[in-house]
Amino acid sequence: MHHHTPAEHSPETLGNHDHLETILDFVRWAASRMDEHDVFLGHGTHNYLDEAAWLILEGLRLPPDLGQDWWQARLTSEERSAVVELIRRRCLEHIPTAYLLNRAWFLGRPYYVDERVLIPRSPFGDLIRDDFKGLLAGNPAPQRVLDIGTGSGCIAIALAEHFPEAQVIGSDIDFGALAVASHNVAEYQLADRVELIQSDGFDQLVDDAGKPLAFDLIVSNPPxxxxxxxxxxxxxxxxxxxxxxxxxxxxxALVERLLDQAADHLTPGGWIFIEMGNGRHWFDQRWPGHGGLWVDLSPAPSSIVGFPRERLADWRDCGDT
Structure with a gap:
């Protein structure tokens, strides 16, 4: 991590901004500063103008789709100081916009986030929106759904909304993450359908008799x-x-552990989907005969693998090879 000396923390290092007056001025200036300081995008937007607009509009508590006419509105001096401070922290401390605003978007809807959770950006959003690409089509709609490593709770909440009949459990090893998730579950008024449980993988997902809880659908975006x-x-x-x-x-490590244990937690005909980003390469290399299906969510190469329960008994080697 880069550690800045206090001198570097003075706003002056962003250059003079006294002449900036309107929303448009600040967005344009912020985008240029972001480019200059190599701000990383990938937690929400794809270009510096969009990132600057998101930071400044939400920082001013204005809607992200503010109409063109309003871009000429002038900021008060208090607003200017607050906005420059946001831009400073984004450019010089490289704090992601979602953390500066305590808000991230998933499937077009806002969620509270802070540094206790990852910023939502999972391709599970696309998979849920595309109804799991028809892979669950032969099954009745899932009644019991599990999201392992729920973080902010965005995937569990999206699943509850996509499958309105389902009971959803969101689990996480981390109590801080569960606190954030419970805030979001309450915001979406889903406390009666989304239960949050502290668990290390599947370990605590058992009933009172110690028997594994079983689900029709399990998703996980693990580390x-x-x-x-x-x-x-x-x-x-x-x-x-x-x-x-x-x-x-x-x-x-976690992907392997989840797949080894998943069959005990799935109902007959149930599926587990696990996201692993660039790990797909290592996964395919280590277990070339695995029986999983990479779920295509173009344009990006798929990073989510799906296994139906019947392929889990010998998942390392039950493919077509």
Whole structure:
């Protein structure tokens, strides 16, 4: 992580901004400063103008789709100081916009986030929106759904809304993450359908008799980044909880453990889907005959693998090879 000396923290290092008056002025100026300071995008937007508009509009508590006419509105001096401070922290401290605003978007809807949870950006959003690409089509709609490593709760909440009949459990090893998730579950008024449980993987997901809880559908976005990649990651990632990003064994340790245990927690005909980012390469290399299906969510190469329960008994080697 880069440590800035206090001198670097003075707003002056962003250059003179006394002449800036309107929303448009600040968005244009912020986008240029972001480019100059190599701000990393990938936690929400794809270009500096969009990132600057998101930071400034939400920072001013204005709607993200503010009409053109309003862009000429002038900021008060208090607003100018507050906005410059946001831009400073974004450019010089590389704090992701979602953390500065305590708000991230998932499937077009807002969620509270802070540094206790990863910023929502999972391709599970697309998979849920596309109704799991028809892979669950032969089954009745899932009644019991599990999201392992729920973080902010956004995937559990999206699943509850997509499957209105389902009871959803969101689990996380981390109590801080569960606190954030419970805030979001309450915001969406889903406390009667989304239950949050502290669990290390499947370990605590058992009934009173110690029998594994079973689900029709399990999804997980576990930690899957190879710790060796840590130093190559942009500064922005160092503001995210390391426990939610990194896993031993080239990032595969948790994925392997989940697949080994999943069959006990699935109903007949149930599916588990696990996201593993760039880990797909290592996964395919280590278990070339695995029986999983990479779920295509173009344009990006798929990073989510799906296994029906019947392929889990010998998942390492039950493919077509």
């Amino acid at each position: 899957y980044v190879d710790p060796a990649e840590a130093e190559d990651l942009p500064d922005e990632y160092h503001h995210e909880p390391a426990g939610a990003l990194f896993a031993p064994d080239r990032g595969l």
